[in-house]
Amino acid sequence: MKFDDVLHQIGGFGRFQKTLYVWICLPQILLAFHMFVSIFTGAVPPHLCLSTTTTWPSPANQESGTDPSWSSGSSSIPSFNFSQVELACPAAGGASQQANGVGNYSGQLDGELQGGGATGECKGGWEYNREIFSSTIVTEWDLVCDDAKLNNIGSFIYMFGLLVGAVLFGTLADKYGRRTIILVGLALQALFGVGAAFAPTFYIYTMLRFVVGTTISAVIMNAFVLGTEWTGPKQRMLAGIITDYFFGVGYILLALLAYLIRDWRQLQLAISAPGFVFVFYFWVLPKSARWLLANRKHEEAMDLIQKAALVNGRPLGHDIELEQDQNIDKTLEKQRKHTVLDLVRTPKMRTQSLIVFYLWFVNVLVYYGLSLNISDFGINIYLTQFIFGLVEMPARTITLFTLNRSRRISQLAFLAVGGLACLLTIFIPDDLSMVRTGLAMVGKFGITASLSIIYVYSAEVFPTVVRQSGIGMGSMCARAGGAIAPIIYLLKRQSPKAPMVLFGLCPLVGAALTLLLPETANMALPDTIEEVERAGQSSSNEKGTSCA
Incomplete structure (x- = not known):
C-alpha cells in the first residue's frame, strides 16, 4: 500500500492528528509574540534633547509671551507637555514635527528640540515622554535622531535571521x-529570547534577537511540514489554516500583554520564558512517518503508524506493507536529476x-511592513495592534x-485590494487618522x-521534480521581503509617504503578473518541467486557433 492509502485507512484527521495539531499550534502563539514584540519594545516616544547651556520655552507660558529658562543641570526639571511642544531634530536639518499625545501616539516620531544650532549631538541627554x-x-540606548537608523537596522538583522533560519534549518x-x-x-x-x-x-x-529569528523559521516551517505529512490530502488545507489562526x-x-507590561525588558521576558514549558514536547511530539520511510527507517515508521491507528480507533493488521524502497528511490532519483537552475532554464x-518568487x-514585504509599523496610522498603538490581529481571522x-x-x-483580487488600500492612505490627511487606519x-x-x-498556489504551480526547490x-524570497520591510521606513527621511507608496504599488504589480500564471484549482498537478512547457504551448496554440 502507498502511504496515503494507509493514512486514509487509519484516518486522515483522527484523534492522533488532532492531538498533533494541538502541539503544533500552541507554539504559534509565542512565534507571533516574538515576531511583533519590537512594535512595543522598539517604540520611539516623543523626546526632547536637554542642552546644558540652552534656555527652554515652557509651553504653559508661551501664550503669555514669557520665556522662563531651565536647564538639565537644575535639580528640578519642569514637566513638559509633549503634545504641545514643537520638536526639531538636528539631524533633519531643523525640520520640525508636532509631537503626539497619548491619545494620538506616533511611534515613528523622530523630533528633538536642541538649542544653539543643529549639531546633531545631544550633550545634555534625552528627555522622553x-x-x-x-x-x-x-529610551534605554537613546536610539533617536542620528542613531534612529540603528532601530531599523536591528529589525532588519532580526528579519534576516528568518532568512538564515529558513536555509539552515x-x-x-x-x-x-x-x-x-x-x-x-x-x-x-526560549534561551536566547530570555x-x-x-x-x-x-x-x-x-545578536540575540537574530538567533531568535532563525528559530522562528525552524519552528514554523517544520511544524507545518510535520502536520502536513501526517494529514490526509482532503484535510491539509483546513489543517494549515488552523495553525494560522493560532498565530493570529x-x-x-x-x-x-504589551498594554499591561510597559517595560521592554519585562515584556521580552514575559514572551520568552513560557517557551521553556515546551520541554515536554520531547515526550509527546511524534516524528514524521513519511520522513522515516524516506530515510529507510521502515520499522520505526510502521511502529508509529500502528500507534496512530490505535489512537484513532482504527487498528491495522500486522501484515500491512508499504510501498517503500522502489517508489521512494524513483522519486528521489528524479529529483536529484534537477537543480534550482531548472526553475529558470526553460x-x-x-x-x-520568477512571478511566484515575486509574489x-x-x-511578506507588505505584510510585515504594515504589521511592524502600526504606530504610523495615528491612533492608539495598542488598539491598532488588537484590530490588526482581529483582521487576520476573517x-x-x-x-x-x-x-x-x-x-x-483569488490571488489577484486580494493583492489588488491590499495594494489599493495601502495606496489610498497617502491621500488621507493626518487629522483623519481613523480613516487612514x-x-x-x-x-x-x-x-x-x-x-x-x-502557500497553496505555489505548491501547485511547480512540477513535482522541482516542487521542493x-x-x-x-520561502527565501519571502524572508528577503521581511528583512527589507524595516529598511523601507528609512525612506521616510526623504518623503513620509514613500513607504506606503511602495506598499501600494508592489502588490498591484503582483496582481497584474498573476494573470500570467496558470489556473490550478481542481487541476491535475504537473510532474515534470516538460508538462509545464507543453501546457504553455497548448495555450498558445489555442489562442492562435481562436484568432484565426
Missing part, C-alpha cells in the same frame, strides 16, 4: 528530521518561477471559500489573505 512606555530599547530538517529541529528551535528560542531581556548593550540585544491569536494577545518555467517577496477564513473556485483570481486595516486584510493563498526559493 513616559506616559505610554515606561521604557523601550530606544530546512537543510538540517531533511537530514535529522522535522521533530528534532522543532525541539531544537523551541529550546534556542537572554535578550538581560542584554547589556544594543548590539548584544540585536498570538497577534491579539500581544496587544493585551521559457515557461522561468516565467512562472512571495511582495506578500482574512484567513475567506480563502477557504475562494480557493476552490480559482487560485489565480481603516484603509490600512483593509490593506492588511487583503495582504493576509493573499499570503495564505500563495521552488517552494524553498519562494
Whole structure:
C-alpha cells in the first residue's frame, strides 16, 4: 500500500492528528509574540534633547509671551507637555514635527528640540515622554535622531535571521528530521529570547534577537511540514489554516500583554520564558512517518503508524506493507536529476518561477511592513495592534471559500485590494487618522489573505521534480521581503509617504503578473518541467486557433 492509502485507512484527521495539531499550534502563539514584540519594545516616544547651556520655552507660558529658562543641570526639571511642544531634530536639518499625545501616539516620531544650532549631538541627554512606555530599547540606548537608523537596522538583522533560519534549518530538517529541529528551535528560542531581556548593550540585544529569528523559521516551517505529512490530502488545507489562526491569536494577545507590561525588558521576558514549558514536547511530539520511510527507517515508521491507528480507533493488521524502497528511490532519483537552475532554464518555467518568487517577496514585504509599523496610522498603538490581529481571522477564513473556485483570481483580487488600500492612505490627511487606519486595516486584510493563498498556489504551480526547490526559493524570497520591510521606513527621511507608496504599488504589480500564471484549482498537478512547457504551448496554440 502507498502511504496515503494507509493514512486514509487509519484516518486522515483522527484523534492522533488532532492531538498533533494541538502541539503544533500552541507554539504559534509565542512565534507571533516574538515576531511583533519590537512594535512595543522598539517604540520611539516623543523626546526632547536637554542642552546644558540652552534656555527652554515652557509651553504653559508661551501664550503669555514669557520665556522662563531651565536647564538639565537644575535639580528640578519642569514637566513638559509633549503634545504641545514643537520638536526639531538636528539631524533633519531643523525640520520640525508636532509631537503626539497619548491619545494620538506616533511611534515613528523622530523630533528633538536642541538649542544653539543643529549639531546633531545631544550633550545634555534625552528627555522622553513616559506616559505610554515606561521604557523601550530606544529610551534605554537613546536610539533617536542620528542613531534612529540603528532601530531599523536591528529589525532588519532580526528579519534576516528568518532568512538564515529558513536555509539552515530546512537543510538540517531533511537530514535529522522535522521533530528534532522543532525541539531544537523551541529550546534556542526560549534561551536566547530570555537572554535578550538581560542584554547589556544594543548590539548584544540585536545578536540575540537574530538567533531568535532563525528559530522562528525552524519552528514554523517544520511544524507545518510535520502536520502536513501526517494529514490526509482532503484535510491539509483546513489543517494549515488552523495553525494560522493560532498565530493570529498570538497577534491579539500581544496587544493585551504589551498594554499591561510597559517595560521592554519585562515584556521580552514575559514572551520568552513560557517557551521553556515546551520541554515536554520531547515526550509527546511524534516524528514524521513519511520522513522515516524516506530515510529507510521502515520499522520505526510502521511502529508509529500502528500507534496512530490505535489512537484513532482504527487498528491495522500486522501484515500491512508499504510501498517503500522502489517508489521512494524513483522519486528521489528524479529529483536529484534537477537543480534550482531548472526553475529558470526553460521559457515557461522561468516565467512562472520568477512571478511566484515575486509574489512571495511582495506578500511578506507588505505584510510585515504594515504589521511592524502600526504606530504610523495615528491612533492608539495598542488598539491598532488588537484590530490588526482581529483582521487576520476573517482574512484567513475567506480563502477557504475562494480557493476552490480559482487560485489565480483569488490571488489577484486580494493583492489588488491590499495594494489599493495601502495606496489610498497617502491621500488621507493626518487629522483623519481613523480613516487612514481603516484603509490600512483593509490593506492588511487583503495582504493576509493573499499570503495564505500563495502557500497553496505555489505548491501547485511547480512540477513535482522541482516542487521542493521552488517552494524553498519562494520561502527565501519571502524572508528577503521581511528583512527589507524595516529598511523601507528609512525612506521616510526623504518623503513620509514613500513607504506606503511602495506598499501600494508592489502588490498591484503582483496582481497584474498573476494573470500570467496558470489556473490550478481542481487541476491535475504537473510532474515534470516538460508538462509545464507543453501546457504553455497548448495555450498558445489555442489562442492562435481562436484568432484565426
